[in-house]
Each structure stands twice: as structure tokens, then as C-alpha cells.
Amino acid sequence: MKTLKKASPHVLLLIYVAVILFPFVFVVFSSLKQSNLEIANNPFGFPTSLYFQNYVDAWVKAKINVYFFNSAYLATTSALAGVLLSAATAYALVRMRYLKVSKIIYQFVLIGMLIPGNVLFIAQYLLVMKMGILNTHWALFLPYTAGALPVSVLLIAAFMRSIPNELEEAAVVDGLGSFKLFYKIILPLTLPALVTVFIVNFLGSWNEYLLANFFISKDALKTLPTGMVGFRDSFQTNYALICTGIVFSVTPVLILYAFLQEKIIEGVSAGAVKG
Structure with missing residues (x-):
């Protein structure tokens, strides 16, 4: 019980950090995907290949x-x-x-x-x-x-x-x-x-x-x-x-x-x- 009481604040903080960081991680992963189809099929997953051309297009075009x-x-x-x-x-x-x-x-x-x-x-x-x-x-x-x-x-x-x-x-x-x-x-x-x-x-x-x-x-x-x-x-x-x-x-x-x-x-x- 004592170990659980000591660990519970840290677990809550980790959950809080995960909730805060999740939208940003989702945006970063989506920015590295090549097409809307890849985002729709695998919205929360890691990109199959890192497509950095999106950053070039956004920065210039x-x-x-x-x-x-x-x-x-x-x-x-x-x-x-x-x-x-x-x-x-x-x-x-x-x-x-x-x-x-x-x-x-x-x-x-x-x-x-x-x-x-x-x-x-x-x-x-x-x-x-x-x-x-x-x-x-x-x-x-x-x-x-x-x-x-x-x-x-x-x-x-x-x-x-x-x-x-x-x-x-x-x-x-x-x-x-x-x-x-x-x-x-x-x-x-x-x-x-x-x-x-x-x-x-x-x-x-x-x-x-x-x-x-x-x-x-x-x-x-x-x-x-x-x-x-x-x-x-x-x-x-x-x-x-x-x-x-x-x-x-x-x-x-x-x-x-x-x-x-x-x-x-x-x-x-x-x-x-x-x-």
C-alpha cells in the first residue's frame, strides 16, 4: 500500500503529460505522412516513410x-x-x-x-x-x-x-x-x-x-x-x-x-x- 501511495502521484503526472503531449505528437506524425489516405488509414500510427517534402512545400509554396x-x-x-x-x-x-x-x-x-x-x-x-x-x-x-x-x-x-x-x-x-x-x-x-x-x-x-x-x-x-x-x-x-x-x-x-x-x-x- 505504501508503494502504491508513493507511486500514484507519479502515475497521475505521467498520464497528464501523455494527455498534453498526445495532440502535438499526432500533429508531428501527420505532418510526416505523404497523403490524406495514409492519415485516414493510420491516424495515430508512425508514418510508413518520413515525407519531409511537406515542410518544403509549406515553407515555400x-x-x-x-x-x-x-x-x-x-x-x-x-x-x-x-x-x-x-x-x-x-x-x-x-x-x-x-x-x-x-x-x-x-x-x-x-x-x-x-x-x-x-x-x-x-x-x-x-x-x-x-x-x-x-x-x-x-x-x-x-x-x-x-x-x-x-x-x-x-x-x-x-x-x-x-x-x-x-x-x-x-x-x-x-x-x-x-x-x-x-x-x-x-x-x-x-x-x-x-x-x-x-x-x-x-x-x-x-x-x-x-x-x-x-x-x-x-x-x-x-x-x-x-x-x-x-x-x-x-x-x-x-x-x-x-x-x-x-x-x-x-x-x-x-x-x-x-x-x-x-x-x-x-x-x-x-x-x-x-x-
Whole structure:
């Protein structure tokens, strides 16, 4: 009985992992099959032969390469901009407490977390149209960056509160000004939180569909989620190509998390415990 009790949590975790991974494994196997007939006859089995031509066709003929670059470019730049702006804002609100309006500004920023993004869609569309940046990447870059600020400021501010004030006082004594103190002392110490925020912002921009669908109509500027819709319409009978497109959209996220998972866990746990 004791052995069963000890093993049961591990068995449940294995079952959970299997359930989570099964759809992705199914998609990968299907992307390597040559035809719809093979998928229909053996939907959950290993391909009889690995047909990598699907990846070439999807990358070139379906222009996944264009959509992939657009998504990677927008997700990376907006995530980096969000990290820098959030770090500067959090530092000003947490450390510069002599500013009388710091608490008011902090509460005002956090109010943004209470507003669903879809509620602002019409206002964002009108603003983007009046700014003359509709159908450009700026129409997505600015909303992506601004929309990520409330959560980012909350996470980074919680981490910055765990940094001892003595470190900053010693740096000031050594002659560092506010700007040098920020990028030489504060930013390196908050790196785990910055990585966490970057990943969260990157995933949000990478998977975003609503704004990308309505703000961008030029095919050369479309992102992967909106491009995948056209890909499905163009190749709706070729399920192998559809699965190949899904693999292209999921793989970068898995690779990014695999390399940065330690920093992500460290940032979330440190901010939660010490903040």
C-alpha cells in the first residue's frame, strides 16, 4: 500500500503529460505522412516513410517563411520594448518613492489588467487609422507593447522590491547616477524577472490573432496566426500540410522555453516569494 501511495502521484503526472503531449505528437506524425489516405488509414500510427517534402512545400509554396519572419520580428521587438519600458516604469514607481504621484501611477497602470483587450479593439482601430499606420507593422507593434505593460510592471516591480536598498546606496556613494544605477545594477539583478516578462510578452504577440487579422490586410505583412487561416483555406484537403504549418508555429515557442525555462521559473518564484 505504501508503494502504491508513493507511486500514484507519479502515475497521475505521467498520464497528464501523455494527455498534453498526445495532440502535438499526432500533429508531428501527420505532418510526416505523404497523403490524406495514409492519415485516414493510420491516424495515430508512425508514418510508413518520413515525407519531409511537406515542410518544403509549406515553407515555400504556402509562404510560411514570410508569415514566420513577420511573427518573429513583431513578437521579438514588441517583447523587448515591453521589457525595457516596464523595467524603467517599475524602477521609478518602486524605488523613487519621493515622487508623490508614484502610488497613483502604479494603481493606474494596474487598472489596465482589469480591462479585457477585446474591449479596446474599436478604440485601437480608430486610433491606428487616424495615425495613418493601418496596414503596417507599427499598427501591431504599438498595441502589443502597450498591452503588455500592466502585467509586466507588476511582475518586475514585485521582483525589484526584493533587491536590498543597501546595494543602491553603495552604488550612489560610488558616484553612479540614476541612469547608470538602473542599467548597471538594477537590470542585471532583475534578469530572471526580465526573462519571464519577455517570454510572456513574446507568447502573447506570437499567438495574437484579432488585431493582426483586422489591422493587416497585405499578404506580405501578415503574421503566422492570420497566415495559417489562409493556409488552411488554400490546402483544406491536404491535412499533412496543415499539420506541417502547425509544427512551424509551435516549434519556436518550445525551443525558446527549453533554453530559458530556468530563468522563467526563477523569476516567477522569486517575485512571488520575495515580492
